[in-house]
Amino acid sequence: MKNIVVLVSGGGTNLQALIDAEKSGLIQGGKITCVISSKDGVYALERAKNNNIPARVIPRKEYPDSKSYSEAILNALNEEKADLIVLAGFMTILDECVTKAYAYKIINVHPALIPSFCGEGFYGLKVHEKALEYGVKVSGATIHFVNEEADAGAIILQGTVDVQRDDTPEILQKRIMENVEWKLLPKAASLFCQDKIEIIDGKAYIKD
Ligand code: GAR
Numbered sequence: 001m002k003n004i005v006v007l008v009s010g011g012g013t014n015l016q017a018l019i020d021a022e023k024s025g026l027i028q029g030g031k032i033t034c035v036i037s038s039k040d041g042v043y044a045l046e047r048a049k050n051n052n053i054p055a056r057v058i059p060r061k062e063y064p065d066s067k068s069y070s071e072a073i074l075n076a077l078n079e080e081k082a083d084l085i086v087l088a089g090f091m092t093i094l095d096e097c098v099t100k101a102y103a104y105k106i107i108n109v110h111p112a113l114i115p116s117f118c119g120e121g122f123y124g125l126k127v128h129e130k131a132l133e134y135g136v137k138v139s140g141a142t143i144h145f146v147n148e149e150a151d152a153g154a155i156i157l158q159g160t161v162d163v164q165r166d167d168t169p170e171i172l173q174k175r176i177m178e179n180v181e182w183k184l185l186p187k188a189a190s191l192f193c194q195d196k197i198e199i200i201d202g203k204a205y206i207k208d
Helices: 013-023 044-051 066-079 096-101 127-135 169-193
Strands: 002-010 030-037 056-059 084-087 106-110 138-145 157-160 196-198 204-207
Touching: 002 013, 002 157, 002 169, 013 030, 013 169, 030 044, 030 066, 030 169, 044 196, 066 096, 096 157, 106 169, 138 169, 157 169, 157 196, 157 204, 169 196
Parallel strands: 002 030, 002 084, 030 056, 084 106
Antiparallel strands: 106 138, 138 157, 196 204
16 A cells, blocks of 8 residues: 655645545545645645645745755655655745655646746746636646756646636636646556556556
8 A cells, every 4th residue: 555645735625625536435555644834824724724634734835945945845755755745736946855755656636737837936826827828728737747947847637617608717717726736646546556657758558
């Protein structure tokens, strides 16, 4: 059984999707063993508590820079014996001390179709604001491995939704979460835990 450690910063609806999937047997070969939050008082921590999942708070604001913060995260991941790390609405970019130690073991959900609307500064509602500003007709979400560059690791799964004429960032965000993120994030975690993802020349493929 692989230990899944979920990193969060906010409401935790993606964490909830992972918890629900695990309960319904949809995450084969893996178990959520710990939740780590970069902020205290967020609702994701309530979700962990309600489901008896051990949680830790490692507040980003208590560390002077990304490097020292990432070292604290790395220590926690090692202590938790993480096999898979899921960034589920985790709003801090991790330094290479973490991404190198856990290469191809960290997955992230990004609320757009990478390589569009991604990279530093593109997170949460901002992503949907930019997509609407641009006038795209289709958007979606991407589940990808995390490497040294923001949102640039190998893509595992992507899913799309149509953009409607009168969408607001909030409406588009909700449609993408419900139709794509909450389905594909648990699916990717399950594929990983069953060793069904292979990397060839830096790209991710799902084994048959
Ligand atoms: C989700 O839409 C997730 O894709 C996005 O933040 C939201 C978190 O919601 N993540 C990013 O923008 C990361 N770059 P949640 O806390 O309810 O899961």
